[in-house]
Amino acid sequence: MNFKNSFFKLSLKAVAVIFFINAFAIIDSNIRTFEYKERADQYASWHRNPAEKELHFEKEKLKRKKVVDKLFKAKKINKEKYDLELENNFFLKEFKIKESSAKYSYFWNKKAANTFGGPFILGKQNLSAEALSSKKTWVMELEKKKIKFKDYMVD
Template sequence: MKKWHKIALVVAGTVGAMYAMVCVDVVSRAKKAYLEGEKYWNWSDHPEQHVQFLQGQLATDKKALEEKLSKNTLSKDQYDRELQLLEFDHQQQLKESTIKYAYVWYQTAVDLFSPPDSKWVQLARQKMPLAKERWKAELRAKKIPFEDYMID
């Protein structure tokens, strides 16, 4: 075999391996985005699970702040300020629309992680219009005015 044949094979093999790695990465990111969408969809159906998750997150964050206070890495004023911010963020997250986030995660899977048209992209593509309609229904129920272009 001639030297340039070997070089061509090495280059082709390297390009093929890189393409395969990129495909695996994109498919795994699509899966992650789809599963995040599913999590928010589930929370839309079961808001008590969302509240429970956020309360657990708040408790963990409060504990971390208390540890910093006990180690004197935070002053009492800084602790109070950080605690207020945590509680404010918690209240804002409780008000957020979970179905909106489901739609955004499905949209992310479809727009950012295709091609390749993986199983996860196809599932997200199926769920995306359903999530969008549920989001619109939620906005109508809350009497929040919107136009279709605002949602896309």
């Protein structure tokens, strides 16, 4: 009798552990999907409004400059390193502004659509359609700029 009781308790614990592991996996997949979707929406917004994108990266550049200024004032970096960091900071901002927002919107939408989670991801059905829509936007941008590409290059 004692054996059956302990086997039942052990089985119940195993089922509970499996349930919680699956629940955490589903929650994690949903959180990741929503983060990816937020990034995709941000880049889509920047595609429609490039001035907003420029403002965002200008603020980011100023934050990095403050960090470099503090390091320089604390004498943790020399003048040469300070100048190099400021130059890198400037070129990083310019690079991010010139990068295609439509491309990154597609990338993050595709990543959100392909996140593991099966039917348990909320809104999963719409994600594939949004990824396809953002891909079309990116392709139109490439065609407008007269950049030659093959289909496999935009997947």
